[in-house]
Amino acid sequence: MTTATGSAQGSAQGEGRGDWVKETGIPGAFGFTEPFEAVVSDVRTALTGVGQDVTHGPVWYPPLMATARVERSEYAESFPHLLGTVHAFRDDQLGTPEGPQDARRPTDAVLAPAVCYNVYAELADQVLTGLQTFDAAGYCYRHEATSETGRLRVFRMREFVAVGAAEATATWRDEWIDRCQAFFTRLGLRVDTVSATDPFFGPGGRLMRSTQLEQGLKYEFVAKVSGQDSGTAIASANRHRDHLGRRFGIGVEDGRTAHSSCVAFGLERIALALVHAHGEDRRNWPEIV
Amino acid sequence: MTTATGSAQGSAQGEGRGDWVKETGIPGAFGFTEPFEAVVSDVRTALTGVGQDVTHGPVWYPPLMATARVERSEYAESFPHLLGTVHAFRDDQLGTPEGPQDARRPTDAVLAPAVCYNVYAELADQVLTGLQTFDAAGYCYRHEATSETGRLRVFRMREFVAVGAAEATATWRDEWIDRCQAFFTRLGLRVDTVSATDPFFGPGGRLMRSTQLEQGLKYEFVAKVSGQDSGTAIASANRHRDHLGRRFGIGVEDGRTAHSSCVAFGLERIALALVHAHGEDRRNWPEIV
Secondary structure, three states: OOOOOOOOOOOOOOOOOOOOEEEOOOOOOEEEOHHHHHHHHHHHHHHHHHOOOOOOOOEEEOOEEEHHHHHHHOHHHHOOOOOOEEEEOOHHHOOOOOOOHHHOEEEEEEEOOOOHHHHHHHOOOOEEOOOEEEEEEEEEEOOOOOOOOOOOOEEEEEEEEEEEOHHHHHHHHHHHHHHHHHHHHHOOOOOEEEEEOOOOOOOOHHHHHHHHHHHOOEEEEEEOOOOOOOOEEEEEEEEEEOHHHHHOOOEEOOOOEOEEEEEEEEHHHHHHHHHHHHOOOHHHOOOOO | OOOOOOOOOOOOOOOOOOOOEEEOOOOOOEEEOHHHHHHHHHHHHHHHHHOOOOOOOOEEEOOEEEHHHHHHHOHHHHOOOOOOEEEEOOHHHOOOOOOOHHHOEEEEEEEOOOOHHHHHHHHOOOEEOOOEEEEEEEEEEOOOOOOOOOOOOEEEEEEEEEEEOHHHHHHHHHHHHHHHHHHHHHOOOOOEEEEEOOOOOOOOHHHHHHHHHHHOOEEEEEEOOOOOOOOEEEEEEEEEEOHHHHHOOOEEOOOOEOEEEEEEEEHHHHHHHHHHHHOOOHHHOOOOO
16 A cells, blocks of 8 residues: 555546546445546436437436335346345344344345336336336446456446337337447447347256347347457347236236336446547547537 | 326326435335436535535445445444345355345445445555545445435435544534535525434443534534425534544554544435425526536
C-alpha cells in the first residue's frame, strides 16, 4: 500500500482499467467513477430513444427480488448455481448476536437474477388484451466463479419486454434484433449477432440447448469489452415462447397462454465496449444521445 | 386482479402513491418510475454542486460489499439484526440442486450496509497527509421489520466522507451541517436539524447513546416524506472520532489514528420529501439543479 497524499476525490487509481473502475474486494463487482457513470447514464437515455414508441423511460427496480417471484419463475431449478439469496437473523435469533453467519436464515428476498420477472409477476393471473410492452431496469446478480473484465457478478440490466399472443411477441422480438443492430452501429461498435442458448443446468441442458438453437430463441450481440476479450454478449434478444406465461398464469384473449419476449442490455458491458472501441477521451466518440 | 388492456408502459398504477412508486412484493423495497428517477438523478446532480469544491461526482459502488470490509468495520457486532448476507451454493454442493435454501452457504459478499466503509477499506493500513475527502454512492440494505413509506429496506445513499486529523474532520462535519441546511432550504423543504444517536445493539447501547448525544456526534435532518409521517431523517452528518480509523488501521502524520466524518443523504427519502412538499407536478417545484 502506498502513502496517500493530498485531497483525493474518490477517483480510482486504475488497476489497469484507467480511472473509471474501482476494485471492491469482490471479484466481478466494481465501483465506477463519474466518467463511467456518465456513459452508463447516456446509454440509458439513448435506449429510451430506441424504444420511444413504447416508453418514456424504465421502471427502475431494486437490486432485490421477492423470493416468491423468483420461485414462481422456477429460475432456481434451471440456474441453482447462479442465484444469490439474502439471509438475515430472525427476531427470535437475536439473543445470540455472536452466532455464526451460517445461523442466518433465508429472508423474503433474493438478489434479482433478471429484471423482467417483475413484469410477469405484475401480470400474473391476468388475461391480456393485445400486445403489452414494458421497459424495466435494475441491478442483477449472477454467482459467477470467474472475474475477467465484463464477466460481472453485479451489473445493471435494461430490458424491453413484450407479453401477448405467440406471433406478435415473435415478430416484436425479430424487429428488436434490427433495432439493436442499428443502435450498436450508431454507437460505432463492431457487434456480431449470434444464435445462442441459455445454459440450463442439469442433464436436460444439452437437449434444451439444441432445441433453443434450432428455434432461434436467443440471439446475442457480441462485442469486445477489453483488449484480451474474444467477445462478450453486451445484449440479447430472446423468445421464451409460453414458458413464463405458463409459470405466471398469464393468458391471452383466445384462452391460450401468453407468450413473451425480452431484449436485454448489459449497461456496464455496453459502456466497457464503448471505452474499448473509442478510448477514454469522449471527444473522440460518436454521439451517443 | 384486473384485466390489463392496451399497451402499458410499465408505469405504476399507484397503490396510493401515485404513478411514481411500484410495489415489488418485498416490504420496504420499491420500483420507481421515470418521473421519480428523474428527481433522484437531479438530486444527485445538485449534491455534486453542493460538494463541488471536492468532487466532480461520486464513485458509484455496487449493492454488495465484500464480507471482509464489513467484518473489519465490526458493523455486524453493533447491528446484527440489520445486516443482510448473500448466500449461494458452493461448487461441491451442486450435485444436490434441489436442496433447501438453508443449504446455501455465506459468500464473500453481503448487502452493503453503508457506502463509506468502502472508503475506509481503500485507505486501510495507510498513513494520510492532510484531510482527505471522498464522494461515494450506492444502494444500501437494512433488514428493517417495518414497511411504512420512507422506511426503506433497500435505498440509495450518497455520502461525503472526510478522513484525517481529529480537529479537521470535526470542523469539516460542522461546516457540512450548514451546507445541508442551505441545500434543503433551496429545495423548499422544511427540515429540522436534531441531535441523534446510532441505535447500537445490546446492553452497552444505552450508555453509548448518552455519550453520542453529549458529544454531538450525530445530527439528523428530519422532514416529512408523506402525509402520515411525523418526520423521517433524509440526511445525517456524523463524526465517528477514531472509531473507524482504528478498525481500518488508518493513521495521520503525527502518529495518531485518523478520525473520520461523513454526511449521508438518502436519495429516495429526499425525492419523497420533495414530492410530499411540492406535489407531483414538477412545474410547481423550485429549481433543484
